[in-house]
Amino acid sequence: xxxxxxxxxxxxxxxxxxxxxxxxxxxxxxxxxxxxxxxxxxxxxxxxxxxxxxxxxxxxxxxxxxxxxxxxxxxxxxxxxxxxxxxxxxxxxxxxxxxxxxxxxxxxxxxxxxxxxxxxxxxxxxxxxxxxxxxxxxxxxxxxxxxxxxxxxxxxxxxxxxxxxxxxxxxxxxxxxxxxxxxxxxxxxxxxxxxxxxxxxxxxxxxxxxxxxxxxxxxxxxxxxxxxxxxxxxxxxxxxxxxxxxxxxxxxxxxxxxxxxxxxxxxxxxxxxxxxxxxxxxxxxxxxxxxxxxxxxxxxxxxxxxxxxxxxxxxxxxxxxxxxxxxxxxxxxxxxxxxxxxxxxxxxxxxxxxxxxxxxxxxxxxxxxxxxxxxxxx
Numbered sequence: 353x354x355x356x357x358x359x360x361x362x363x364x365x366x367x368x369x370x371x372x373x374x375x376x377x378x379x380x381x382x383x384x385x386x387x388x389x390x391x392x393x394x395x396x397x398x399x400x401x402x403x404x405x406x407x408x409x410x411x412x413x414x415x416x417x418x419x420x421x422x423x424x425x426x427x428x429x430x431x432x433x434x435x436x437x438x439x440x441x442x443x444x445x446x447x448x449x450x451x452x453x454x455x456x457x458x459x460x461x462x463x464x465x466x467x468x469x470x471x472x473x474x475x476x477x478x479x480x481x482x483x484x485x486x487x488x489x490x491x492x493x494x495x496x497x498x499x500x501x502x503x504x505x506x507x508x509x510x511x512x513x514x515x516x517x518x519x520x521x522x523x524x525x526x527x528x529x530x531x532x533x534x535x536x537x538x539x540x541x542x543x544x545x546x547x548x549x550x551x552x553x554x555x556x557x558x559x560x561x562x563x564x565x566x567x568x569x570x571x572x573x574x575x576x577x578x579x580x581x582x583x584x585x586x587x588x589x590x591x592x593x594x595x596x597x598x599x600x601x602x603x604x605x606x607x608x609x610x611x612x613x614x615x616x617x618x619x620x621x622x623x624x625x626x627x628x629x630x631x632x633x634x635x636x637x638x639x640x641x642x643x644x645x646x647x648x649x650x651x652x653x654x655x656x657x658x659x660x661x662x663x664x665x666x667x668x669x670x671x672x673x674x675x676x677x678x679x680x681x682x683x684x685x686x687x688x689x690x691x692x693x694x695x696x697x698x699x700x701x702x703x704x705x706x707x708x709x710x711x712x713x714x715x716x717x718x719x720x721x722x723x724x725x726x727x728x729x730x
Contacts, residue, residue: 360403361411363419368426375416376447381471383415384443386422386431391439393458401464410468415444434504444471451501452478478502485513490520499533511537515544526552531559535568540576573601578614587622589615608634625657633666639673647674648683655689664694681711685721692728701728 363385364371375382385402387394401407411417420427422436430436434443434451442455453471470476481498489495495517503510514537521530534552538545549556549569556565581594591611598607612635619628632650639647647670654667671687688703704725711718 359405360408361417362408363417366418368418368420368430371416371418372445372447372449375445378416379447380414380416381452382443382445382447383411383417383468384430384445385417385419386427386434386436386439386441386443387419388423388439389421394440396458397440397464401459401461404461407461407464410465414468414472442467450478450505454497454501485516490516492517492520495520496533511539511543511545518545518548522548522551526555526558528559531556535560538572540579541569541573542576543572546572570601574598574610577601582614582618587624589618591615620653629654629658629660629663633663636666636670639670642673644674644677644683647671647677648686651683651690652686655686655693661694664690668694679710681707681714681716681718681721684710685724688721688724692724697728701725704728 364374366374371382385394385397387398420430422428422431422439422441436443438456440456440458443451444453444455446452453467453476455467459467474480478498478501481494482502484494485498495513499510499513499517502513514533518530518534526534534545534549534556537543538549540546549572553565553569560568577594577597581590581597583590589611594611594614595604595607598610601607602610612631615631616628616635619625619631632654636642636647636650651667651671651674654664654670658664658667668687668690671683671690674683675687684703684707688700688707691697691700691703704721707721708718708725710716711721
């Protein structure tokens with residue numbers, strides 16, 4: 353299905369996937385106009401450029417044309433996937449949804465047609481440009497364009513391009529756009545861009561407050577330590593290394609908190625409940641510091657996965673703190689189950705009855721709690 357702009361561009365009125373399928377079937381590229389309803393330049397394009405006969409003839413012949421509001425429906429997912437954050441933006445995609453070319457900003461008819469012709473130029477195909485990169489191309493405009501076009505599909509390759517870009521511009525003054533690119537593509541203190549970050553820190557302060565840059569640098573160093581400490585193959589964390597190295601950056605107290613938080617999340621995701629139990633006992637040492645929801649969640653995890661009585665008693669403390677902060681039928685049910693697991697039928701019955709009472713008041717489901725209560729009575 354299409355909707356027509358008179359003699360101008362015919363835009364498909366279909367799902368994004370169907371548009372890609374059509375492009376693949378017809379061996380064409382997709383032209384995607386990424387707009388927002390409040391965007392003035394987008395409206396000017398719609399009124400002054402898209403309806404023009406010569407624009408329609410060229411784009412309808414060579415592309416499968418589409419338009420999506422980046423703040424509605426499928427547009428939100430498209431914006432997220434391709435990193436669209438300014439309007440209007442133009443994406444040229446192959447049938448696999450890979451970016452071949454990007455453009456942005458309002459253009460007159462001549463510029464808009466020139467962009468379309470550039471896209472069809474064999475030398476501008478993404479494959480050709482990647483070949484040029486590996487052949488050693490160092491032109492800054494070429495690098496920044498290629499970097500943007502591949503970043504949505506291949507971040508690591510885009511990062512490699514960014515490193516060459518900043519090597520080429522090492523002695524040039526950073527622009528605001530350069531600063532944003534440098535911060536975006538620097539993910540650890542071992543990245544090639546990190547040395548540029550350190551060298552250019554005073555220039556970056558023209559665009560970003562010093563305290564923000566200091567926090568960013570500290571986080572980069574911590575990220576590197578974490579990457580070295582985590583052994584994904586053997587599903588283990590070198591806790592001694594993590595605390596020793598992190599202490600140098602954030603102090604021993606915060607390093608231990610970081611370690612406990614990392615270990616509890618890591619070991620839970622890997623279903624290593626023994627190590628998860630140890631990490632939680634460290635992390636939730638002061639339950640008053642945490643929200644009712646988080647305390648209830650860890651208490652529930654202990655009910656499900658932990659059998660050590662002393663640890664379950666700690667979970668009871670967490671559950672009581674959760675109830676103290678915000679009592680509801682959910683955390684009272686958790687507490688009842690913890691007491692039941694500890695063979696404390698008296699308290700299990702008290703809290704199961706309390707949970708049912710609260711559930712009735714809020715019209716919530718309480719069948720499972722009722723089943724628990726019946727088990728206690730037996």
